Amino acid sequence: MATASGNMLIAQSGGPSMVINQSLVGAILEAKQQKSIKRIFGARHGIKGILAKDLIDLKKETVANLERVANTPASALGSVRKKPTADDCAQIFDVLRAYDVRYFFYIGGNDSAETAHIINEHARAASFEMRCFHIPKTIDNDLRENDHTPGFGSAAKFVACAVMGDDLDNRALPGVKIDVVMGRHAGFLTAASALARQNENDGPHLIYLPERPFSLDQFVADVDRVYTKLGRCVIAVSEGISDEEHVPIASKFIKEVDAHGNVQLSGSGALGDLLAGEIKAKTKISRVRADTFGYLQRSFPGMISEVDAKEAREVGIRAVKQSMKGDIDGSIAIRRKPGEKYQIYYERVPLRSVARDTREVPKSHINKAGNDVTAAFIKYARPIVGNLPLPGHFKGVKVPVA
């Protein structure tokens, strides 16, 4: 089928990332080069903006401003958590048709791929020629078909830097420090804390991912062992750690009430506090602290992995380029070539193949005891995250006691 001529619509979905605007701007700039694409609409807050016909004209943006947006964290068009119903999808398709949208791009994770897939089915059923593309984005790094996903590298860099700083802090004022990292089902971000290590005995000393059942008793024993050896212990733990029955530790053990007797706290720091409490109760360690990194992991300005930013831009460009190639749809996946050198390539994959299900940290990346990552993970993650700060330490020649 020949290239369709008409308008383009692009939108962003799900949690923000440091580089999702690179994909957006990459797609816009590429689309401006394509004669088949007439107008370029941006929907505010994903499918919510399509349903409400809340669109902006992206051809009215200067290149200089587009570049500023590209370098800004979070979703410049606004995002949405809404998963559309079948009715929503039918209505979305009607709006797209009303605006003569022949090129539809949705930037997001597996749910966004699912949405693009369903809308694509509507277009096919109505014999309305429209290219539907999903552009990958998730700091969780859990999209199938992909070696890694845009957004992960920069969030992982934040986590590695944060744990590195925390480890320096913990050297200065020793004790046990627990850092709770994002990722309810996939532990990639928590695993990335391992990149903070540069010298022997650098933290994190223990790493717990949601891919392995978490045992409080084993956790306390692990911490006690590290603390006995080093006099301190830095721990990275995923917010999603769960027990043998897949019940999240956070929901299982914690009961919070405020002074009015209401159990209504969001519990943002609850898991860290629970784990800290266990250590205090069951060991002789007195200085135990916990931090939960929170939204900073996905939106801290200036914390960019250059490789990640470049790849995020590229998947946006490639999606538009692929959409020019006739009657095809899909998602742009990042694949890695085997070998020592970091080399990737991009491949169009069916929308369905990245929709719904997600992937987890592979077994080969987690150590046997389930309290650390392996060298294979470090090798996998390092080139995606890029350069990290190199802390200095005193050589520390001891002065003989006077």
Add this chain to the structure above:
Amino acid sequence: MATASGNMLIAQSGGPSMVINQSLVGAILEAKQQKSIKRIFGARHGIKGILAKDLIDLKKETVANLERVANTPASALGSVRKKPTADDCAQIFDVLRAYDVRYFFYIGGNDSAETAHIINEHARAASFEMRCFHIPKTIDNDLRENDHTPGFGSAAKFVACAVMGDDLDNRALPGVKIDVVMGRHAGFLTAASALARQNENDGPHLIYLPERPFSLDQFVADVDRVYTKLGRCVIAVSEGISDEEHVPIASKFIKEVDAHGNVQLSGSGALGDLLAGEIKAKTKISRVRADTFGYLQRSFPGMISEVDAKEAREVGIRAVKQSMKGDIDGSIAIRRKPGEKYQIYYERVPLRSVARDTREVPKSHINKAGNDVTAAFIKYARPIVGNLPLPGHFKGVKVPVA
């Protein structure tokens, strides 16, 4: 009195900062230039290391390594929270005398100045000629005599960047977001969140400092008003906010228990969760989240205010230079010249004048309603914090509804 000849000892105390090692390295490099200073000892973990005679030889460190240490966050010699007893001080003095220490430098906040003062008194009483200098450091910015303190600018930059990113995140996925910032008694760091604002309606939309009594009812009313107007609300709140009777809100309203019935949680996220719970219970707003920034504020690598790093280096250098000027002791204070242009100068002040008591955010820096800072604060803080990222936003020309 002539310049004494002998050894030097330097140590670090209190919470780490991003630039405390600049002060340390500034003092070491300056001391290496001084003929009166023979050996340069670094005590591990402040006075704890002096008492234990746990010293390292800082003349054995290469300049290249010293510079790497200077650019590393947290306290490279190790720190301590210990406030010495009278007996400790007598013992510390004995150790200093045993090592022929004629130049003693203690980097830290008001408690460290107090320690230096007491040790100085011991030396005087024993007619042991020793220069005692305090080198200022505190991210809380609460030392008397100082316009601002080394460590504050960089921590303030972290807070401003974090809230800026969070505001972008909140634009993308609207709701109420509460960010809890360090500073139990002084609100300078929380106030610095205001530097994140660059355009109208940028967050933080509300700022609460410990200097003003905090009312939960007023807080909920404030949030509701902002949310009604903007459809979202970003709030920076100091961990130390207290009621009319100076009782911290965190300790007053929160009661946490784990599944075993133990009330032993450290509650790192408790204040944020309490405030979020209040908004959910008393307004119709459903999406309410809270983050507590935690230790990242004082130890995140690479997050440096250049002005802060330069001044931190300078107070270390100046302390050593001053100690060469005969029988004087003191602390190096940073003063600001009046006028539009940011100009500072350094002044030696008595140890006693920065010890014990601290200072708070001045009244002129807090708005009448007690829920924001004034333009005077912005003018005060901006040059200390330095340049911040400039987020890009779409001009956003609306597409007419089809």
